[in-house]
Amino acid sequence: MDVFVVEVVFCAIVFILSFLIYYRLRETYKLTEYKGLHYFSSTFLFLGLAYFLRFLVLILLYDQSDFGSIWDPRSLMVFSIAFMIYSSSASILYLIYSLAWKWSEVFRNEALLHSLAIIFAVISIIHRPISIFSIQIALLAILSVVIVLNYRSHEGDRKTVVGKVYPLYILLFLFWIFNLLLPFRVVSFDFRIGIYALSVAVLCIIGYKVLRKL
Template sequence: MLVHHLIDPTRLAVEIGYMIIVVSLCFMIFFKTGEIYDLTKHKGIKYFRITFLFFGLAYIFRFLSILFILINITFDIYLSINVFKIFSAFFGGYFSTMAILSLTYSTIWKKLQIKHPLLLFNAIAVLISCIAVISMSPSPLILLHAVLLSFTIIMATHSYSKSRKISPLFILYILFLLFWIVNLFILGPRRFLPIEIQIAFQIVSIAVIGIIYHKVTKWTK
């Protein structure tokens, strides 16, 4: 096995650190909002909280995908790496799609009653993930997420536009949507972006999800 390039230790360290922070915050938000859901049984909160569970899982697989790409450009083991790359890309796409569908439904569940929403979301997520894997490009996934994101923004704004008081949940929606927008840039084609710009996006992303965690913590007190 021949070594062609060395894995960039700086980029790998940044990706590992970013993944650990984001995944940790996502899971902490998931467990924190569980306290609120147990008290209120609010359906919107239920789907809002599992958004973070799915997003945390998506980031784990996203990191694996990046790791496999780095290994792929370093070692001559293309077949096995491509298999793992497809595996991580599928599940990364699946969990991220489940996350955004859960977030969307948390804003429209009063207007759109679905008997088995998670079953429907699973079918949609599998379909979108298959499209992403077949195309061997993140572009379809990013495009579909952007469409869902736009729809969620419209629905969230419409749902709370008639309210005189901005609810804490609406603030969390806006913050998470900002977090997602930043991550669309992070997930996009990054070969044209200097590592400094990538790190800047990641810092903004961490700051936003950190604020969400802070808001949730205050909300649960």
């Protein structure tokens, strides 16, 4: 099976699942007006945007002869990388803040989250590829700490909205860990397929829990 086809299908699936989950979470947020769900739903909005652009770029760059007169492949690639880093960073930042918003008075304005995501994108473009990996590792490390702290502070709230969505944070953390390995060229095709399969499985589980049980 061609790597291109697999990646296009993977991006399309992640995009569709992310926006289905986002739509359902927004409906739940309107009913509960729980701010944490607003930030949590934004996680999937930006995750979906990142993979939607990745999907489009793969399609456009598949045959550069057809698009060479319209698109500059280099400019398109730089833009796509910057936007994907921005979107993925915003997604993780929203996930972190959906757990930590009650603790902080600093990030009451969501524009600050986007500013951080833009800064991360600029840094990654200037100093890639090590900076991309380092930023993702740092954000995931912060996320893991916040998940643990939040778990300890809500041990008696398992039947509340917080308690119901908490397992989803663990699944999302696993999703990012899986996909953190994909940029490395040494990753074999079979291993890449395994990561794609695990990632889709994680999102399917999240989608099932959100669409049917939340």
